Amino acid sequence: MSTVAKSRAEQGGVAGPHIAGAALRRVPVQQRSAERVNRMLDACAALLDEIGYAKLTTTLIAQRADVAIGSVYQFFGDKRAVVRALDMRYLDGYIERLSRRIANTTAEHWSQIVDEVIDEYISMHRTEPGFRTLHFGDIVDVHLLDSERSNDDVLTDRLHAMLSEHFPLGDERQVSLALTVAVTAGDALVKLAFRRDPDGDDVVLTEAKTLIRDYLERHIATG
């Protein structure tokens, strides 16, 4: 099935800690139900890819997942919760793969890590069905992982940690703001690239990287 599903199964966490925490009405205990939950999410992703959010219905999700409509509501509070959980699964997978990427990288300059962050994000648009429709919380809401902070904020913190682990950075607050701005702008530009071209408009993607690098150059340089 999906790459995400596999890597998750290997991890051991039946439905992922994030999903459990914030989106599920009830956490699946037995493996059979955990599998069903994942099947519903897969169905949701496929449908999102095929017909988009506007035409997505709970009945369709249930049918595609080969599950009774009641089972959907057994675990998800409402329709949006399904999409939210899916988005969390994306975010989870993203952070996981990014961590792995960066762990294997011998970056000599912080900009290399920034490139990895962007590349992995671009990669998700190309490989994860339904992701380009959702991004990180565009459609549902932007507070998936944490009700206090937006996904971009969470992402920003992650990035901040990864960067400072390898390189000395400037003032904490200032860097944090700069990263937030960079993530927000970068996110929007990648979306633009994929709106222009299903494979991601290379010209725009290149421009996005340049813009972000140049911007950060002037804000997180340690001097």
Added chain:
Amino acid sequence: MSTVAKSRAEQGGVAGPHIAGAALRRVPVQQRSAERVNRMLDACAALLDEIGYAKLTTTLIAQRADVAIGSVYQFFGDKRAVVRALDMRYLDGYIERLSRRIANTTAEHWSQIVDEVIDEYISMHRTEPGFRTLHFGDIVDVHLLDSERSNDDVLTDRLHAMLSEHFPLGDERQVSLALTVAVTAGDALVKLAFRRDPDGDDVVLTEAKTLIRDYLERHIATG
């Protein structure tokens, strides 16, 4: 009415040519119906402000506008069309006010015009009920004014025209791309500012202006 309007359609419709052209099922001919259409849009804007898009219903719009549900469908093809029309009205108003602003400005540098563009956009977030929920086509779709081009593209063209009217710019294509990127990134950053703070986080807004100015500096300078 709006400058674009005149150049675009000869109809001179009561409810704005944009709305008429792309979102209305039937153009209101008599004044009384034109007023009702506007009342429905007002209701839609207010509801968007109060309960958000997810909870918006056609029944609610009709009730708030003091109109029978049938009247809504007399002019709007479906629920999304109402929102789309509202968004067009926003865009129309934005371009009109921006044109007026710029006409009254004796800008000595292109960056001053860019600032006006951003400031007027920020202003809309503060003054137009419901606008912060929609922006330009976020929720419904990004092809409101023109099925071929996104709203940002239309905006970009407008900006391009305004700028080149006052200042010599570099290569046509290159400038166009740069403006598209700037508009996209700027849009996202303004949204971020208003997500952080209902009045618009000044720190982020300032940062947004800097980022855009610096970026454009490197792309549209005539040398």
Added chain:
DNA sequence: CAGGAATGTGAATACCTCTCACTTTAGGTT
């Protein structure tokens, strides 16, 4: 293998979107 917990089910309920046959009004014509 008994019994509670976890799951699975789908008919039923409530609410929505959108249509359409029909009534009313505007505004020009005779």
Added chain:
DNA sequence: AACCTAAAGTGAGAGGTATTCACATTCCTG
């Protein structure tokens, strides 16, 4: 003024969708 047609306005009803819930089934533990 009476008349006429197009434009407007209306709301019950058809067709869907989201969500619930009382009941059936499957696990799993003691």
